[in-house]
Amino acid sequence: MDIGPIWRAMLKNKSGFVLIALQIAVTLTIMVNAFGIIQERVNKIDRDSGIDEANTFAFASVLFKDYEREQRMALIDEDLDLIRNVPGVVNAIASNSFPLRQGGWSMALGLEPGNQTPESVSSAIYFVDEHGVETFDLTLIDGQNFTPDQVNWADPEDNTWPAWGIITEALGKEMWPDETGSYVGKSFYINDNDPVNIIGVIDKLQAPWESWSGVERSMIVPQRRASEFVRYIVRTEPGRRDELMPEIEAMLVASNADRIIRDMVTMEEVRKLAYVGDAALIKILGFVVVLLTIITSLGIIGLASFNVSRRTRQIGIRRALGASKPAVVRYFLVENSIISAVGLVVGAALSIGLNIAMVEAFSLEPLAWYVIPAGMLALWAVGQAAVAGPARRASNIAPSIATRSG
Amino acid sequence: MLRYYLKLGVLSIRANPALSALMVAAIAIGIGACMTIVTVRHVMTDNPVAHKNDRLFHVQLDNWNPNDPYEEPDEPPEQVTYLDSTALLQAGRAFRQVISFKSDRVVQPEGDEIRPFQEEVRATSADFFAMFDVPFRYGSGWDAEADRGEERVTVLSSPMNDRLFGGEDSTGRMLRMNDELYRVVGVLDDWNPVPTFFDLNNNPFDGPEQIYAPFSVAVTGEWGSSGNNSCWKPPEEGGYAGYLASECIWIQMWVELQDEDEKAAYAQFLDDYVMEQKELGRFPRELNNRLSTPEEWMINREVVDDTVSVLLSLAVLFLIVCLLNTIGLLLAKVIRRSNDISLRRALGASKAELFRQYIIEAGMIGVAGGVAGIGMTWLGLRGIENVFADYDFIGNLVKMDWAMVGLAVALAIVAALCAALYPTWRACSVSPASTLRVQ
Numbered sequence: 001m002d003i004g005p006i007w008r009a010m011l012k013n014k015s016g017f018v019l020i021a022l023q024i025a026v027t028l029t030i031m032v033n034a035f036g037i038i039q040e041r042v043n044k045i046d047r048d049s050g051i052d053e054a055n056t057f058a059f060a061s062v063l064f065k066d067y068e069r070e071q072r073m074a075l076i077d078e079d080l081d082l083i084r085n086v087p088g089v090v091n092a093i094a095s096n097s098f099p100l101r102q103g104g105w106s107m108a109l110g111l112e113p114g115n116q117t118p119e120s121v122s123s124a125i126y127f128v129d130e131h132g133v134e135t136f137d138l139t140l141i142d143g144q145n146f147t148p149d150q151v152n153w154a155d156p157e158d159n160t161w162p163a164w165g166i167i168t169e170a171l172g173k174e175m176w177p178d179e180t181g182s183y184v185g186k187s188f189y190i191n192d193n194d195p196v197n198i199i200g201v202i203d204k205l206q207a208p209w210e211s212w213s214g215v216e217r218s219m220i221v222p223q224r225r226a227s228e229f230v231r232y233i234v235r236t237e238p239g240r241r242d243e244l245m246p247e248i249e250a251m252l253v254a255s256n257a258d259r260i261i262r263d264m265v266t267m268e269e270v271r272k273l274a275y276v277g278d279a280a281l282i283k284i285l286g287f288v289v290v291l292l293t294i295i296t297s298l299g300i301i302g303l304a305s306f307n308v309s310r311r312t313r314q315i316g317i318r319r320a321l322g323a324s325k326p327a328v329v330r331y332f333l334v335e336n337s338i339i340s341a342v343g344l345v346v347g348a349a350l351s352i353g354l355n356i357a358m359v360e361a362f363s364l365e366p367l368a369w370y371v372i373p374a375g376m377l378a379l380w381a382v383g384q385a386a387v388a389g390p391a392r393r394a395s396n397i398a399p400s401i402a403t404r405s406g
Numbered sequence: 407m408l409r410y411y412l413k414l415g416v417l418s419i420r421a422n423p424a425l426s427a428l429m430v431a432a433i434a435i436g437i438g439a440c441m442t443i444v445t446v447r448h449v450m451t452d453n454p455v456a457h458k459n460d461r462l463f464h465v466q467l468d469n470w471n472p473n474d475p476y477e478e479p480d481e482p483p484e485q486v487t488y489l490d491s492t493a494l495l496q497a498g499r500a501f502r503q504v505i506s507f508k509s510d511r512v513v514q515p516e517g518d519e520i521r522p523f524q525e526e527v528r529a530t531s532a533d534f535f536a537m538f539d540v541p542f543r544y545g546s547g548w549d550a551e552a553d554r555g556e557e558r559v560t561v562l563s564s565p566m567n568d569r570l571f572g573g574e575d576s577t578g579r580m581l582r583m584n585d586e587l588y589r590v591v592g593v594l595d596d597w598n599p600v601p602t603f604f605d606l607n608n609n610p611f612d613g614p615e616q617i618y619a620p621f622s623v624a625v626t627g628e629w630g631s632s633g634n635n636s637c638w639k640p641p642e643e644g645g646y647a648g649y650l651a652s653e654c655i656w657i658q659m660w661v662e663l664q665d666e667d668e669k670a671a672y673a674q675f676l677d678d679y680v681m682e683q684k685e686l687g688r689f690p691r692e693l694n695n696r697l698s699t700p701e702e703w704m705i706n707r708e709v710v711d712d713t714v715s716v717l718l719s720l721a722v723l724f725l726i727v728c729l730l731n732t733i734g735l736l737l738a739k740v741i742r743r744s745n746d747i748s749l750r751r752a753l754g755a756s757k758a759e760l761f762r763q764y765i766i767e768a769g770m771i772g773v774a775g776g777v778a779g780i781g782m783t784w785l786g787l788r789g790i791e792n793v794f795a796d797y798d799f800i801g802n803l804v805k806m807d808w809a810m811v812g813l814a815v816a817l818a819i820v821a822a823l824c825a826a827l828y829p830t831w832r833a834c835s836v837s838p839a840s841t842l843r844v845q
Contacts, residue, residue, distance in 0.1 A: 015832070016741075019734040026727045030720055037716065062524050064512035064584045115639055117473045156630065157649050159640045191640045229510065260512060260522050273796050280793035281713060287789075288439065288720065292727060295432060299731040302428060306738040358719075362712040 006335050017339050020303050024343030024379060027296045029350040032375040033358065034285040036367040041278040047215075049099035050168075050204035052137035053267040055090070056235045057245055058098055063228040065258035072226045073153055075256060082255060083232065083248055084131075088240040091135040094230045096127050097208045098136075098267070100274040104208035109175065109219075113193045121174050123167070124207030124218035132220050133166070135235050136205060141169065143184035143200030146222040156227040161190050166200035170216035196221075210274045241266060296379075297386040304332060304390035308397075315394050316401030325395040332391035333384055340383045344376045351375070408766070415767035418739075425739060426771065429732050433775025433818055433825075436728025438782020441814045443714065443721045445787060448810060449803050450611070450710045454599030455538060455700050458662075462537065463669070464703045465494070465659040467680060468694035471638035475691070482694045484607070484707065485634065485655040488625070490683075495531055499675045500661035501668065502537045505621055506530035507657050508605065509629040513617070514582040515570055525566075526632055527583070528605075528615040529624030535561070535592075537662050538604060543567075545577035545592035548620060552591075556622045560588040566616035567593045581617075586627070588619060600802045603700045605658050606707045607634040611799045631656040653688070661697070673697060729825045736768065736829035744836050751838035764830040765823065772822025776815035783814055 010017050061079065063072065076094050083092040097104035105125045108116035126132070129151045133140065143166070150164050167175075172183040179186075187197045196219075207218045236244050245264060252261050272279075308315070315328060351372055358364050419426040455462060467490055468482035476483040486494075491505040506528055514522045534540070535547035544567075548559045560581055567576055576590045601610035628646040633656065641652035663669045676695045683689050698706060740747070747760065787804040794800040 013741075015828070016734060016737055019730050019737065023727055023730040023734070026723055026730065030723050030727070034720060062510070062512055064514065064522060066585060115471055115473060120474075155645065157641075157646055158644050159648075160644070260524060262524055276794060276796045277711075277713065280790075281717075283793045284717065284790070285720075288724060291435065291439075292724060295435065295728060295731055298428060298432075299734055302425070302731075302735050303738060306742065310742070354719075354723075358716060362716055364716070 003334060003338065006331065007338060010335065010338065016303055016306075020299060021339050021343035021346065023296055023299050024340055024383065025347035025350055027292050028344055028347030028372075028375055028379055029354055030292055031289050031379065032351045032367060032371050033354050034289050035371055035375065036355065037364065038282050038285050039368070039371075040365050041282050044210075045275045045278055047206070048204060049206045049267075049271070050136070050138065050202070051099055051267065052235055053271060055238055055241050056098075056135075056137075056233065056267045057241055057265060058231060058233045058267070058270070059249065059264040060262050061230045061232065061252065061259050062262060063259040067228070067258070069155065069226050072228065073224075075259075076224065076226070076230055078255070079230075079232065079252060082251060083234055086244060086248060086251070088237050088244050089248075090235040090237055091131045092232060092234040093128050093131050093135045094224060094232055095132070096125070096225065096231060098126070098231070098233055098270070099206040099208060100210055100267070100270045101208040102210070102274060106207070107190050109188045109190055109196075110192075111175065111188055113189045113195075115192055121171070121217070122214060123171050124209075126205070126218060126220045127223045127225055128220045129222060129224055133202075135233055136220075137235060138166075138202040138205055138220075140166070140200050141203050142182055143198070145200060151222040151224060153224050153226055156225050156229075158225075159191055161194040161196065162222050163195060163197055164199050165190075165196040165219045165221050166202060167198055167219045168202055168205050168216060170204075171219060172198075172201060174214070174217055293379075293382055297382055300336065300383055300386040301390060304336070304387045305393075308332075308390045308394040311394075312397055312401060313404075315397045316399055319397060319399035320402040328395040328397075329388075329391045332387050332394060336383050336387040337380070340380045344379060347379075348372050348376060407762075411763045411766040412770070414763060415770045418743075418767055419770065422739065425735055429735050429771050430774045430778055432728040432731045432735075433772065433822055434778035434782050436725035437775060437779030437814055437818045437821065438786050439724045440721045440817065441779060441783040441810065442786030442790060443718045444813070445783065445806055445810045446790060446803050447710060447714050447718060448807075449600065449805060450714065451704070452600065453701050453704065454601075454603060458539065459699050459701050461662050461664060462700055463661050463663060463672075463697040464700070465661055465676070466696040466698070467676065467689070468691045469653055469655070469689050470691055472690035474638070476636075476638075480694065482696055483636065483655045485636075486657050486659050487653060487655055488650045488657060490679075491657040491659050494659065494676075494679065497675070497679075500672055501664050502533040502662035504531055504534045504537050504604075504660045505657050506534060506604070507621075507624075507631045508615060508633050509624060510632045511583045511617070511629070513570070514585070516582070520569070525617055526615050527617040527619055527624075527629075529619055529621045529629060531621045533662075534604075534618070537660065538599075540597055541595035543593045543595040544575040545590070547618075548591055553620050553622050556626055557620065558586060558588045558623055559591045559620060561592040561594065561618040562590060563594045563614070563616040564596060583617075583619075584627070598802070601704065601709050603704060604660060605633065606704065606709060607658075609799065610707075610709055611802050613799065613802060625650070663697075669697065725821065729821055732771075732822070732825040733828060736826060737832065740764070740829045740833045743833075747833050747836045748838055751836065757834045760834050761830055764833050765826055768822050768826025768830065769819060771826075772819040773815070775822055776818025779818050780811055780814050783810070 080092055080094060083089055106122050107125050108120035108122050110116060110120045130146045130148050133145045146164060152162055154160055175188060183198050183201050187195050190196050205218045207215050209215060249261055249264055355367050359366050453459060465486065466482040467486055469487060470476045470483055475481060495503055495505050508526050508528050510524055511527045512522050513525050532548050532550045532553050543564055547561055552559055567573060571579060576593060579590050580587045581590055598613050600613060602614050635654055635656045637652060637654035639653055641648040643651065661672060663672055677693060680689050680693055680695060787806060791800055791804045
């Protein structure tokens with residue numbers, strides 16, 4: 001197919017083609033950048049929190065009568081006893097938070113005693129007892145679990161720390177980037193001057209803040225807090241969660257009238273709520289890309305139809321001079337390919353530019369190498385599909401048109 | 407003449423219904439996408455106390471770690487300690503001053519119909535209501551005397567009053583919280599500032615608290631803060647008293663100052679206060695106090711999520727695509743009509759007259775696109791509400807006001823006129839009788 005004559009014919013009426021090329025360029029820019037963001041968010045949502053999400057639920061117990069410390073401790077023990085003895089419950093703990101909850105406790109950890117410095121590493125803290133590992137379904141990859149005598153009680157405002165901790169592998173890597181051996185037996189300082197000895201390492205347990213850059217860094221410590229506000233986390237046997245939730249709620253409501261039970265949630269609901277923004281963004285951007293593709297296709301169809309009607313006579317003449325129907329179709333396809341090529345090359349440059357600007361301004365991740373080529377290919381295919389209809393109509397123009405005037 | 411051009415425009419739009427519909431739809435969709443995001447952003451950046459923006463100031467003092475600023479590069483902490491907030495309140499050097507924090511309490515309604523429930527209560531000093539122009543339906547706030555006397559009084563929002571007391575004038579009635587009785591002294595009128603500029607921690611779009619109680623009562627009752635608490639060093643003593651005496655920050659402080667002189671004097675007072683504290687061994691960092699207006703404070707805390715800005719830039723690009731589309735279609739129309747145009751030119755129409763005729767036609771398409779765009783924006787906002795349905799505060803963010811409606815129409819007309827400029831220019835430059843020869 002001779003590109004030469006087609007190109008020269010396009011130069012006769014540049015503006016229409018330039019507009020379509022520009023439209024394709026901006027469409028590509030939006031498309032690939034939107035896709036980049038979609039991809040980033042999909043990966044974010046797919047991350048594993050480390051706990052047995054399918055079979056775990058949580059709720060809070062809030063005391064509103066004035067209880068002494070011993071009474072509060074006794075109530076927590078009593079509650080846990082009741083819950084752990086329900087058939088179908090694997091295990092349960094009282095803790096301060098859980099992954100994806102968006103609120104929790106973080107502390108700065110330092111290799112040296114003293115006030116925190118820019119080198120301190122922050123980590124999420126979960127207060128647990130010896131049942132924490134089983135309730136969260138954590139995998140100890142090194143060392144061991146807490147023993148019951150390591151677990152102590154503290155007041156809610158207390159700032160005394162147990163001397164033992166189990167950390168995630170990611171936290172170890174951040175504390176000792178050059179260490180190749182075991183983290184077990186190492187120690188660091190929490191709360192400025194309190195030493196913590198690492199007795200175990202778990203492969204994964206996310207911090208409660210899903211958007212935090214240090215989300216993989218967390219530590220469980222063997223401490224229980226005699227607080228008025230207690231968060232219970234319950235893991236059940238597979239498939240029994242939904243029947244046990246109301247049962248346990250009713251049981252605890254009945255067991256003590258000086259408190260309320262609230263915030264009953266499954267981990268699946270917690271996950272959904274944590275990622276509402278990301279899931280919504282994926283939907284919005286997906287919708288934008290689809291809508292944009294439709295608008296651009298309509299633009300291409302509009303211009304091509306216009307060209308077909310404007311060139312009716314010329315097409316008739318070509319047909320009369322012996323051009324076959326496929327040759328006419330090919331003419332429009334090649335013409336569209338040329339416009340697309342110009343638009344896509346400009347668009348690729350714009351996409352890279354916008355991506356660099358967005359990475360700088362909003363700390364997004366840069367696009368993967370294949371996204372732009374894939375976007376170009378897709379838009380080219382869309383353009384060809386859009387132009388196919390008008391091109392078919394053009395090829396059906398009767399050669400006899402050439403003999404008529406006008 | 408205008409009427410004649412309007413008539414011509416209608417005829418021309420009718421002559422190509424598909425093409426015209428496509429143009430209107432393209433503008434409407436582009437405007438809808440842009441205005442949806444602009445509206446959400448407009449609500450997020452709204453300043454509920456814009457009328458007092460030059461009188462209200464958020465107070466920051468830098469009591470942080472000498473080795474490590476609160477936030478890079480050298481931002482002072484976003485809240486203040488108990489020690490400093492109460493000392494500054496006591497000094498009373500501003501026209502009005504407010505210290506507050508929020509705390510989870512359990513409300514125990516009378517009777518058995520409503521079970522006890524947990525509610526976030528704002529513990530605040532007396533000036534809160536006057537300073538932030540909070541409207542009252544019944545009664546009023548408490549006074550500084552009640553603050554000092556640690557009187558158990560409370561103010562309810564009107565939804566909370568509806569829930570607890572069936573909406574009647576409940577002043578003088580008693581409310582039980584955490585087993586203690588509080589006397590209702592006031593019920594607020596409708597008041598829903600979004601964002602909650604006075605406390606931007608956690609979620610500023612959730613709306614204000616529904617129950618208010620004196621700061622002094624809260625502290626005596628050892629209420630913990632349910633907002634952000636940060637410490638750069640551990641409290642020296644344990645327990646609630648130790649926490650009050652610590653360098654931990656958890657209280658929001660605002661002052662009202664009536665003019666520049668008062669502001670300068672107050673800034674000087676803060677500096678003097680910090681210098682005095684330095685003598686006592688506190689405030690190890692350099693002097694770095696700050697007074698911010700509500701607007702400055704919301705910008706500083708980056709109330710608008712990055713995601714909104716990303717979406718806004720994509721929406722603007724989206725509008726550009728829609729406009730390119732419209733330009734292309736208008737151009738096709740003009741070229742197709744070059745016969746008419748050259749005939750009109752040959753019959754004596756000036757370029758200016760042609761320009762007016764086509765711009766009016768484009769303007770009509772713009773108005774149609776704008777009106778349809780308002781509908782699209784409404785749909786877009788419903789879409790946003792839908793995909794964010796799990797956020798119970800989303801309803802606060804998807805409200806369209808008249809300013810936004812006007813902006814949508816204006817944007818559509820400007821966009822349509824911009825799109826029409828080049829095709830119109832092309833139309834005007836058709837030479838008289840040029841195409842007549844072919845006929």
